[in-house]
Amino acid sequence: MYNFLAIDIMQVVFPTVVLVTIAVVFAVLLAYLGKVLSVERDAKIDEVRALLPGSNCGGCGSAGCDNFAETLVAGGTVVSACTQMNNDNLAKIAEILGVTAEGGVPTVAVVRCNGGNACKDKYTYLGYGNCIANELVSGGSKSCAWGCIGMATCSKLCNYGAINVNGDGVSVVDPKKCVNCGLCISQCPKSIITRIPASAKIVVACMNQDKGKDVMSICAHGCIACTLCVKACEFDAIKMVNNLPVVDHDKCTGCFKCVEKCPKNVIHKREVE
Amino acid sequence: MDYILLIFTAVLVSNVALSQFLGICPFIGVSKKLDSALGMGFAVTFVMTIASALTFVVYQYMLLPLDLGYLRTIAFILVIASLVQLVEMFIKKFSPTLYKALGVYLPLITTNCAVLGIAIANITAGHTFAMAVVNGCASGLGFALAISLLAGIREKMKASDTPDCFKGFPIALVIAAIMSMAFSAFQNMVF
Secondary structure, rough: OOOOOOHHHHHHHHHHHHHHHHHHHHHHHHHOOOHHHOOOOOHHHHHHHHHHHOOOOOOOOOOHHHHHHHHHHHOOOOOOOOOOOOOOHHHHHHHOOHHHHHHHHOOOEEOOOOOHHHEEEEOOOOOOOOHHHHHHOOOOOOOOOOOOOOOOOOHHOOOOOEEEOOOOOOOOOOOOOOOOOOHHHHOOOOOOOEEEEOOEEEEEEEEEOOHHHHHHHHHOOOOOOOHHHHHHHOOOOOEEEEEEEEEOOOOOOOOOHHHOOOOOOOOEEEEOO | OOOOOOOOOOHHHOOOOOOOOHHHHHHHHOOOOOHHHHHHHHHHHHHHHHHHHHHHHHHHHHHHHOOOOHHHHHHHHHHHHHHHHHHHHHHHHHOHHHHHHHHHHOOOOOOOHHHHHHHHHHHOOOOOOHHHHHHHHHHHHHHHHHHHHHHHHHHHHHHOOOHHHOOOHHHHHHHHHHHHHHHHHHHHHOO
C-alpha cells in the first residue's frame, strides 16, 4: 500500500492501543470497585429528596435539600421545617417516614411597614448601606423602632428576586415570586417581615405598637390605633391588640371597608387570585 | 539536606498557586471561607502525594519501556482522574468522617491542573521516586498555605468597603497578585 502521509502507521496505532488499554483497564477497575465499595444508602433518602422543592434555599436550617433529606430520614428534624413544600408532598413524605404531618395554610412573606420616606430620620446615616449595620448605630436611623430602613438587605439576600425597595423607601415582597423560605424574615434587623396566608386579602402594613400621638409625630403612614378599621368591619375580623389591628384572615371577606376607612392608608389590599 | 531544600522550594519559592500559577480555579473559587479553603488545601495535598507516586510508576515502568514518554500528559490525565474517583470511593467506604470533611472538594480536584502540573514537573525535573512523592506532598502543602492565606484575607475583605465593581472575584485576583509579589521575595533566598 502506498503510504501517502509518509509515516509509519504503527506509530499511530500503537500509542492509541496502549492508551485505550490503559483507559479500559481503569474503567473496568473503577466499575468493579464501585460495586465492591458501594455504600449502603437508605432508599428513603432518595425518595424524600425527590419530593423536596430542590431549590436549596436553606430556610430549613440544613445545607440544601440533599442534606435536609438525610437529616430528615435520620430523625434530626421535622418535615414542616421546609416552608416551601406544598401539602401534597408533605403528606407523601410523612407517609414515607411513617409519621403524621399536618400541612398548614400556604404562606408568603410580607413586609409590615408602610413608612419609608414618610417616617422621620433620627440622624443622617453615612455608613456601608446595609440595614444590619444601620441597626447597630443606636437602633437604626429611623425614628420608628418598627420602621423599614430601606437599605435593601432583604432584597440583596433574596435568592428569588422577590423583594425590592419601592420608590417610597420601603421593601415590598412580590408574592408571586416569594417561595416562603424565610431568609429575609430571619435577617431583617427590625423583624418587620412576617408570614401571611397566601390567600389573605388585606395586610396591616405597620407594626408600631406605640400610642397614636407618638406614632403621628414620627411617621405619616403609621398606625395610630384609631380603631376605625375595627368599627368598619362588619364581620368581626379585626381586633385591636397592643395598639395594632390584628386581622383574622378566615373571617375577612375582602369587602375592603377597613382599607377605605383607614386614615393613614396602613391597611393594604392584596392582589390574590 | 536535599529533601529539606526540595520542601522549601516547593512550599515557598516555587509555590504552585503563587509562582507557577497552577490550580488558580480552586484557588479563587474555594477561598471564600477559611474552613473550606483548608479542606480544599488538604484534599489537594492528599491527592497530589498519591498522584505523584502513581504517575511516577506509570511513567517509569509503563510509558518509558514502550518508548511512549511523549504521551505522559494524556496518560497522567487518565491516571489522575481515575485515582481521584478511586480515592473518593475508598474514603466514602472506610472513613465517612473524612469523606464529610473533604466533601465536595475531592471530586473537584479531578479538574485541578496543579495535580497534573506537579506530576509532569516531577518527570521533567528528573526526580527519583522518593523525591517525587516528597515534592508532591510539599507542593500540596504550599497550595494549602496559599489558599488558606488568601481565604483569611478574603474573610477580612468582606467587612471592608470594596468598590462595587471590585466585589467578589476581581478583588480576590488583586489580592492574589499582591500575595504572588510577596512570595516572589523567596526567590532571592539563598540556602
